[in-house]
Amino acid sequence: MKYEALFEDENNIFGGTPKSKFMDVVFTANNDVVQFELETFIEKVAVMELMLEKFVDSDIDAAIRQFQFENSMECESKAKSLFIELTGSIVSKSE
Template sequence: MSKYSALFEDEDDVFLGSPTSKLMDIIFNANNDVVRYDLENFMKRRAAMELFLEEKFGEDYGKEIDMFIVENRDSVETKTKSLSIELMGEIVSKSE
């Protein structure tokens, strides 16, 4: 295993990189207006989720999230990849 393997999830992948790294490539190269729109939409959803969690768990919901991440690492990684791919699709489809 190379010292760079932590950077890439699929070392043997022809395109090298994880869905998150590919998302970053798209963000930096896609139409700026499209990226801004989708990132603003993402942030609104994130804000709504945080307000919802704060309402349900109080201001210490961050500790609950941290514990959830540790206890459900594989599921969180899978969902992170899925969200990255979803956001890539949104940006690419609007940039064509």
């Protein structure tokens, strides 16, 4: 991806990786906002896991590991995007 350099460059304007900035924000932002955003995120993950269970006949954890192994670059990119999205939601509601 052409934006990977932005995500990984420790000297960029964001001053770290998406994960490190998320951790900074989670520990310094308004606790009510962080709690709301994490609850919303977990509810979304719960729905996705239930949907996945309906379509996967095998062990769901094994299916997730296999998919992650086969699509590691895309999974890593998606995780970074989710960190950025969640950080943005927390920051925008904390102002």
